[in-house]
Amino acid sequence: MSSEEKPRSNFIRQVIDEDIASNKHNGVVITRFPPEPNGYLHIGHAKSICLNFGIAQDYKGSCNLRFDDTNPHKENIEFVESIQQDVKWLGFDWGGQALFSSDYFEKLHDYAVELIKAGKAYVCDLNAEQVREYRGNLTTPGKDSPGRSNSVEENLDLFARMRAAEFEDGKYVLRAKIDMAAPNMNMRDPTLYRIRHGVIHHQTGEEWCIYPMYDFTHPISDAIEGITHSLCTLEFEDHRPLYDWLLDNISIDCHPQQIEFSRLNLEYTVMSKRKLTLLVDEGLVEGWSDPRMPTIAGLRRRGFTPASIRDFCERIGITKSDNTVEMGVLESCIRDDLNTTAMRRMAVLNPLKVIIENYPEGQVEELEAANHPQDESFGTRKIPFGREIYIDRDDFMEVKPNKKFKRLVTDGEVRLRNGYVIRCDEAIKDAQGKITELRCSYDPATLGVNPEGRKVKGVIHWVSAEHAVEAEVRLYDRLFSQANPDADKDGDFREHLNDESLHILLGCQLERAVGEAEAGERFQFEREGYFCKDEAQTADGKPIFNRTVTLRDNWAKIEQQNKG
């Protein structure tokens, strides 16, 4: 499998190679994956996970899982747990306990005090709106906050009282004293600490009422953990001067290197956690693990394998350029994997009853079928065959529509996969003219051999009516009808939701062998696609299968082109 091959290089690995060559960190490589537990992980996070854990593996280093939990307002324990589950499921190990930025709150506080003592941080009493005004804008410099001229003693006293819960939310913040005229907005005395009462932090409870900001927390947490390379996405590029400033201005002897790469965009979906949260909260999808979601949990439920997602991350590469990857790449990854790993089965999604009139009533044959056409190690199974079977309605037409059509037509023949050749003698219709069943005959001499004197081109799948397992099958399509749902800045991305993204098929007929499948099991339903059994059942106890992806379908493509 391509995902297990040598990882291809990228500019970050080149930096690491150079650092190893120059013995910068004594040959050690330690990375970290630092999610904020305020949502479920998505395929974009998978890119970062594969990068960070992949590098750690290849360089015989390690990768920490560290929750960046400095904003208790938005975070909760459900997300802490789902994130760990998803990283594990993707196949990565962070060795021991997960880490939390909140583990370092006391140390972080001490570094803040150190900055204050050095005259490099001050307590500011401006309110949020004033801070914004004082900051200036992109083209005009900011102006100093009154607090900037506080004495060290005043700042120390105020900060201590902030911690001691003497002030309400928003009364004061702690700020770094850098440069209010800096062209980089991040350097205009960024906020380091804010006051937050009345929230219970999932790790520290009510121990703290001041919480450090990301820009303060991240570099120090990295340094505490001895991270060598701190990999993050492009939007943090102009936070790097602040990252470096902080580590240069406190007494810590570790200075990780921040390197930025571009985030993943995927066509026909959204990747921002804010937007995904909105879809979940507004009930526009069925939760974070809805199979249409680009979340790891959604992809898992859809039937994607960890290997296929790793392969995807490998294929898309790591660069600094903006990119929007086509869905076709993801689909190709899962097809590649499942093609070699999934058992073949037959399932009739849109059943049409077929009576084989020259087949003895009550007789049942057990036909043998390979579980994989190219891999004998998958073994074989028995498929019952009888007088009444189901085929898919799409596999029959009364009149042959064109000479390339090679499925069943009236007075025509077709091969039943793993079975006999049958001929359609008559299509029975109801009063409305809808075909209700087919009267056919079979050729007993065609089991495992081609008929004599004629060529039967088509092969269709089928299921014994008597032995079929009824199921619900869910067909998924892209979540959005537009390749880039958030293209128009003033429009609402929700307007582009695809209302055809889910089709539920009832009364599907599966071959007997699928009946024993366990939740999460994946199959190729021949000629249809790859399907995964859902953990849920229908109200009346019938199994539910989710379609992961269709098979590549050149015929559908040709038909599409003929129409268009």
Add this chain to the structure above:
RNA sequence: UGGGGCGUCGCCAAGCGGUUAGGCACCGGGUUUUGAUCUCGGCAUACGUAGGUUCGAAUCCUACCGCCCCAGCCA
């Protein structure tokens, strides 16, 4: 009109001064009891544009153009 990035095939992406890897997609041929798989072949005189340096430039220099990010007490 401040700062930081990015621009190589429809979409990703190698390339790091010596004459454009690869994958996806697409187009054709072969095998096939899945119109699948597999397989064979095709698919950028060209690297945002214009100049310059050089025997030689996607790679170096200059100037333009286009796109993305930054004005949270979010991360």
